[in-house]
Amino acid sequence: MIEVIGVSKVFGDFRVLDNIDIKIKKGAIHGIIGENGAGKTTLLQMMAGVYDVEEGKILIDGESVYENNKIKNKIGYVADRNQYFKDYKVSEMIDFYAGIYDGFSKEDFKEYNKIFKLDINKKIRQLSKGMQMRLSLMLNLSNRPEVLILDEPTSGLDAIVKKELLDILIDQVYDRDVTIVISSHHIGELEKICDEVTILNRGRVKFGSNIDEIKENVKKLQVIFKEDVKDRINKIDGIINIEKVGSVYYLITDNYGEELTTDLKNLGAELIENIGLTLEEIFIYTNKNIDRGEIDE
């Protein structure tokens, strides 16, 4: 169980994270989504104990992470950039990890390497970006962690290895009840595999719950009105985006319910149809700054 309680982080005078609350239960796969610079990496680094938490608390199994070797032993952290010693060989990196982590298994590494296929006699500097990501994933999986923190793990991986990785993550949850926190720009990939997501926007939690709950509230509606409602539709609460194609309005709402449908019917809606949204669209629409005076036609 990971608890992030009221966490803020300031670099200089820039507030990267602002009062973040997240609870992640054991065995969950939790996605962190946000635009560039939203604070995803900083949040993950704090969970992994890279930075001290100055405001708020981050607890894993009830204990704070920073400088806590007992907890850090249980964490696998795959950074978005490789941070290994460039002149080490892969085999030396394996020895280094085995020396640090109690749970490290060279046997596991060999097994994973049947999938990821790295030449262990190569130096880190000779590995491509994708190869370095493979190395980082294998080293951290071989720790047999209880918590896996993955920052953009699929970037730089080809489609085949990406699928292998997702299968490994599925196995980790199924066999060992590992808790996984994963950030990615490829929202489509996250949508199916995650139980829960947190959408970060400018350092704050925009949405944080399971995907089904978010989809209960955020919907895309296709609406046909008896007459033109251009001037009046802006006044309805809970509509965050309006597009118009011919006589059909496409509305995005973040507060779907009886109230909204009644409002629309009062405006003379003849047909209200829910046409569904992907998580990616939800992310885009809820992060856009909407000027409700304008209707995209």
Next chain:
Amino acid sequence: MFNINTTSDKPIYEQIIDNIKELSLKKILRPEDKLPSVRQMASMLVVNPNTVSKAYQELERQKIIHTVRGRGTFISSETDFPVDKDRIAKALETLRDICIELGHLGFDREKIIKEIERIYCDIEKGGIK
């Protein structure tokens, strides 16, 4: 087997339940056919194993599948389905709502019945006779 529709606002575990029900109605999955394990299904659909597990539990509760310890999960034979009055009542209520909604959209009784027949043709065509 089937795919998960990410545009849909139907939760993934419900999509799994409905797809398995549909496949069994179409006789593509027959009684005593073995279902993929939770792990295999999770990998096929690229979804969280917990989600598959939740769907299987619900299907088991509805007596559509059953698990034999050490052997796997199987489609139950139809005679095993006990009549679940709650589920019938709920399904009939949904049907009633749909009839009302279609009525508002200009469908008369005959047109609705025709539609239902068309749906049945579709389901039977999709299955193996």
